[in-house]
Amino acid sequence: MKRVLSVASECVPLVKTGGLADVVGALPAAMAAQGWEMRVLLPAYRSLRGPIRDWHEVFVEEDLFGGRGVVKAGRVEGVDLLLLDAPHLYDREGGPYSSNGTDWPDNAQRFAALSWVAAKIARFGLGDGWRPQVLHAHDWQAGFAPAYLAFGGPRDVGTVITIHNIAFQGWADPSMLEGLRLPRHEFHPGSLEYYGGLSSLKAAMALSDKITTVSPSYAAELMRPEFGLGLQGLIEARAADVVGILNGVDVDVWDPEGEDMPYSAKKPKGKAQARAALCEEFELDVPGPLAIVVSRLTDQKGMDLLPQVLPDFIAAGGGLALLGSGDTALEGALLDLAARYPGRVSVKIGYDEALSHRMFAGADAVLVPSRFEPCGLTQMYGLRYGTVPVVAAVGGLADTVIHANPAALAQGVATGISFHPTDAPAFADALRRLVSLHSDSKTWAQIVKRGMAQPVGWEASAARYAALYDSILRP
Ligand code: ADP
Ligand code: GLC
Numbered sequence: 001m002k003r004v005l006s007v008a009s010e011c012v013p014l015v016k017t018g019g020l021a022d023v024v025g026a027l028p029a030a031m032a033a034q035g036w037e038m039r040v041l042l043p044a045y046r047s048l049r050g051p052i053r054d055w056h057e058v059f060v061e062e063d064l065f066g067g068r069g070v071v072k073a074g075r076v077e078g079v080d081l082l083l084l085d086a087p088h089l090y091d092r093e094g095g096p097y098s099s100n101g102t103d104w105p106d107n108a109q110r111f112a113a114l115s116w117v118a119a120k121i122a123r124f125g126l127g128d129g130w131r132p133q134v135l136h137a138h139d140w141q142a143g144f145a146p147a148y149l150a151f152g153g154p155r156d157v158g159t160v161i162t163i164h165n166i167a168f169q170g171w172a173d174p175s176m177l178e179g180l181r182l183p184r185h186e187f188h189p190g191s192l193e194y195y196g197g198l199s200s201l202k203a204a205m206a207l208s209d210k211i212t213t214v215s216p217s218y219a220a221e222l223m224r225p226e227f228g229l230g231l232q233g234l235i236e237a238r239a240a241d242v243v244g245i246l247n248g249v250d251v252d253v254w255d256p257e258g259e260d261m262p263y264s265a266k267k268p269k270g271k272a273q274a275r276a277a278l279c280e281e282f283e284l285d286v287p288g289p290l291a292i293v294v295s296r297l298t299d300q301k302g303m304d305l306l307p308q309v310l311p312d313f314i315a316a317g318g319g320l321a322l323l324g325s326g327d328t329a330l331e332g333a334l335l336d337l338a339a340r341y342p343g344r345v346s347v348k349i350g351y352d353e354a355l356s357h358r359m360f361a362g363a364d365a366v367l368v369p370s371r372f373e374p375c376g377l378t379q380m381y382g383l384r385y386g387t388v389p390v391v392a393a394v395g396g397l398a399d400t401v402i403h404a405n406p407a408a409l410a411q412g413v414a415t416g417i418s419f420h421p422t423d424a425p426a427f428a429d430a431l432r433r434l435v436s437l438h439s440d441s442k443t444w445a446q447i448v449k450r451g452m453a454q455p456v457g458w459e460a461s462a463a464r465y466a467a468l469y470d471s472i473l474r475p
Helices: 020-030 107-124 144-151 200-207 216-222 232-237 269-282 301-314 330-340 355-362 378-384 395-402 406-411 422-437 441-452 458-469
Strands: 001-007 036-043 056-061 070-076 079-083 134-138 158-163 197-199 212-213 241-245 290-297 319-326 345-349 365-366 386-392 417-419
Touching: 001 020, 001 107, 001 212, 020 036, 020 079, 020 269, 020 458, 036 107, 036 458, 056 107, 056 212, 070 107, 079 107, 107 134, 107 200, 134 144, 144 158, 144 200, 158 200, 158 458, 197 200, 200 232, 212 216, 212 458, 216 241, 216 395, 232 417, 269 290, 269 355, 269 395, 290 301, 290 330, 290 355, 301 319, 301 330, 301 422, 319 330, 330 345, 355 378, 365 378, 378 386, 378 395, 386 422, 386 441, 417 422, 422 441
Parallel strands: 001 036, 001 134, 036 079, 134 158, 158 212, 212 241, 290 319, 290 365, 319 345, 365 386, 386 417
Antiparallel strands: 056 070, 070 079
């Protein structure tokens, strides 16, 4: 098997705040099927320290940004993990990036340390003799890994940076150069410098062999200022090395036949039972389409549009069950809506993986009105669960859902509803379309069935990653 080191800040089933974790956790099995052994390097946050006590030590760095760092190797649910235990950086109460909504002040060092260790493993290998041929960094948290490797002299390891969300760029003040062990002579626009400061994501984009992002449409969008957010010029300059590879979903984890009330396209009865159970759980009684939202509540996700479009949707018979957390103002606005429309709108603030499964199983439609969406996973869960996606036509949402316009319906290819631009009038229009399609039970059943037949697994995309890795193998 060929060998690749994946470096990230999140990985299912250990730690997750969003889709990054799903992708990092699903890739190893998908890549193994392509002949690539992938190990995942991750910080040992406080919640992970207990389980790794008995794992074996494979790497030690005596002075890792102010303390000792030890890498321990083990396996969890089939994923080969390398956990970087550095208590001075990761052993604290709170989330991976923040505590009570405030970012850790030393995030630059915390993730530079992860990247530093990744680069060293790439250059010198682990105590058990394992050394990768490719280093695959995810997002800004791993961004300095390809940079440290590049600065260490000639290398025989290929490098890839995957952009899951360009809005997070890993910005740091230039006064931190030395503290982050970055060479001052590399502080220029072709390398580390970014509008007078440092950005780990920019550094990775400038210095990696390949840049990937998580859908073809987002790769194209990133060349435009409104999506590239300052990095569009670099994306364009490196266009020959930029590739959009769509995420897949873990079809064993997201499987309607594995839910409490199992169902499939052939035997759909369980879905009706799941719908009834979901209505009971959310205290809803919805004559028309029952929609769900499972999302971070942020500006990116277009959640602020819901209060504008829901009243008409409800008047037309629709209803909404929402699970999410994030922006407190948005949380408040959504709870107000639920109070205004008892029985039709129900909101649970929080994070609950098991509940999200019951929601996809029981709902008729899933709403994803994002302003930008590098890939998006919930619309794909929707397809797989026969829960028709209603999406803004951006990024990966545009690449995975075929809008039910008359031509697509006539040709029998529609899998959902999409709208553009991401604003209240277009979203409201899409919801009207949802209500009318849902009332046409024959057409609706066809859309549902077609969605469930979509190949949303990892196979095709894993093959593309494998081809990409092969293209950067060095002798
Ligand atoms: P992003 O990574 O931008 O948040 P994605 O659609 O790629 O968006 O991935 C989000 C992931 O997080 C999905 O697996 C989704 O089901 C999950 N998720 C988001 N919010 C919640 C929540 N409140 N409870 C459970 N799962 C959630
Ligand atoms: C980011 C993006 C999301 C994508 C996920 C996994 O969080 O916002 O669109 O699906 O990464 O790649």
